Amino acid sequence: MDEAGLPLPLYHRVYLVLRQQVEEGRFDPAVKMPGEHEFAADFRVSRITVRRALEMLERDGLIRRKRGAGTYARAPGAAAPQRDNLRGLLENLLTMGLRTQVRLLEFDYVPATAEVAGLLGVVPGASVLRAVRVRSTEGVPFSHLTTWVPEDVGRRFGRDDMAEKPLLALLEQHERIARAEQTISAILADATVAPRLQVEIGAALLWVRRQVFNAEGRVIEAIDSLYRPDLYTYQIGLVRDGGLWSPQSADS
Amino acid sequence: MDEAGLPLPLYHRVYLVLRQQVEEGRFDPAVKMPGEHEFAADFRVSRITVRRALEMLERDGLIRRKRGAGTYARAPGAAAPQRDNLRGLLENLLTMGLRTQVRLLEFDYVPATAEVAGLLGVVPGASVLRAVRVRSTEGVPFSHLTTWVPEDVGRRFGRDDMAEKPLLALLEQHERIARAEQTISAILADATVAPRLQVEIGAALLWVRRQVFNAEGRVIEAIDSLYRPDLYTYQIGLVRDGGLWSPQSADS
DNA sequence: TAAGGTTGTCTTTCACATAGAACAACTGGG
DNA sequence: CCCAGTTGTTCTATGTGAAAGACAACCTTA
Known part of the structure; x- marks a missing residue:
């Protein structure tokens, strides 16, 4: 097998x-x-x-x-992607205020699969807005974002809005965002995302799945993010607090 | 095609x-x-x-x-189960109170490579304690842990201690643990870890690198953890706090 | 120079991927 | 009921992936 x-x-x-x-x-x-x-x-x-x-x-x-x-x-050479600039690039992203380009690849209403329905808390087959975006810095793609939004939430903005503004900003025009749940894992690049991230099929990708809840506890967005591990890592600080770890800061 | x-x-x-x-x-x-x-x-x-x-x-x-x-x-809602056991097994681990077995594979003092020296804040070539452990649940390995500890810290406990108690517990007998920095990424399983985690060479693994600091700000321990993504994911809650995300809870 | 280790090249053998074709078993509509 | 169309099954044939081994050409070092 x-x-x-x-x-x-x-x-x-x-x-x-x-x-x-x-x-x-x-x-x-x-x-x-x-x-x-x-x-x-x-x-x-x-x-x-x-x-x-x-x-x-x-x-x-x-x-x-x-x-x-x-x-x-071979000697690492000048353009060698050492593990140091891992952190470097992340900090760049944050301090530069995310100077990145976003390309909108798909923007459609589709029937929810069982998996997506579970994430969004809708019935399977219900119409949901699915958007696929690729984020790049200096022309190099580093993240592949698939977003699902319930239909009534998605109808409040159009394709052009999404190509320009962050989705979270669009959502916050009408909703009070309260919290999110993230699951971090790893997955291999398949034939669909590999060319979009300019990696090979079978390369390792960092996989972050996020559910965003509004103040009423409803899921108003689900995001499936795939990151190139050579260009982006997820950083978390922890503080020791009475025999347990509690987090200190995360990316935004 | x-x-x-x-x-x-x-x-x-x-x-x-x-x-x-x-x-x-x-x-x-x-x-x-x-x-x-x-x-x-x-x-x-x-x-x-x-x-x-x-x-x-x-x-x-x-x-x-x-x-x-x-x-x-078939109707859109009837998709295959596929990835359910992701969450399932993680919850098992937590609710069972981490009923896991640990196997100590290596326990040696080795000269620090440049990379490890940078993590621990020692000079390259300095002697450091390196331990490799594999953690399993019900006989199935799900994490591969490589730990480096400065020599003077490591001398306080022996191989048998490590096989029995969590390393953090051993460290806290003599140190005040203050905080940790984590970097989360993804990596492919190589020939060394693949058999230990019972995955195929080239499978995607979740990669967590952690530096643990004591109260004086010294790095007491560096951990390189590899997790099987089908058996373990990293979960984080975030709360929306004035236009920014701040973390809510993490694993320990 | 001689020996041992390393990459380069060539076998043989087996399993699988793929193409092409023919036929069998089955279903639904006129 | 019959027939056209569909999936199920079984052939043959070719190319590639992979293992295992033998040998050649070459480099480094003692």
Whole structure:
């Protein structure tokens, strides 16, 4: 059985894992990387499969191989996406006041699936507004947002409003937003979102699902957010408070 | 179809396209869907390929097929269960009071890498205690924890302590824990953690990195946690507070 | 120079993906 | 009732993914 749900070829999964590790700087360019036989044993695959993955990495310019000598990771280089600028980019987003571009890909009224109906607290099949947006910074997409809103709430604004203003601002024109519930998880990029986020199918994405409640306790919005982990992370501070943790701050 | 070199099997690409269309309500449940031959012509694939996609859709409960009669989409509300156990198991963990087993895989003093040194606030190469644990519930592993502690802190307890008590409890015997910083992201399962978490290589994992500070502001502990997204999610409540979100509660 | 390790290249074998085709079993409408 | 249309089933054939192994070419080091 394929737990991942995506029937990606073995060599491609090995490639994705190794590429992630090389890009993280996990291999010192001055130290010989593990040999093909060793990788094959680690991954429990044949050497041919490892070789296919390594050939792809070499074409990407991420590693250097030489017969008899071994395989070496390339130096991170100037444009290296180290883990430091992870935080950097998040802080940029916040301090710059979210200087990002938003592209509206879909905006339609659709019948609610069972899952969406459960999130919004409507009956399955009820008409709901679904909008899909991609948010970018400097032309690079980093988040993929799918939003569902009950029909009566959605009718208060149109497609143009959504392309310009944040949805939350639109909602707050008519509603008192009280609280939200978030579930954070991870998921693989599928064929739909991968090109929109400019990642490969099978790449790891941060998955945040949020329900927004108004003052009456009604769900007025459900958001499914997918983030590129190399460009966006979720940061939380916790304070120790009598044997328990309580949160201190989160993003907005 | 898509000849962009994507390594997804054809039948799976057809499945993804059709699933999206069915979920969007594009097929009236009262009207016969196009026949297998017609789909094959539309997608420019063989009928066998179309049939595999349709079989998957039928297993998902999204369509109904009958020999001689045809294929019909099911009513929008009748979608497959799919991701219910996400929330289910998490609630189990909390209500059962975290009835989990912990297995200590590694317990060693190692020289700090540059990355770990940065997290702990020590010089690179300094000796630090590294422990790797896997936490399971009912025999199923759901989290993989790598912990680093400065040497002088780690010397206060031994391997046996760690196998029994939570690390935080051990630390609080001698320290005043003040706060923590968490970074939440996503990462692919590599050859090391995949077997320990009983997932496939290349599966998506939830990645939480935590720095724990004592009252003096020193980093006492750094934790790298990997969670199986099908068994564990991170939940946060937010309250709307004067145009901003502030957190309400988190896990501990 | 010699030895051992590393990547490059070539087998063989098996399983699966896909195409193309024919036929069987079944349904609904004229 | 019969027939056209639909899904179910079973063939053949080809290409790719993958494992396992053997050997060649090459580099580094003792």
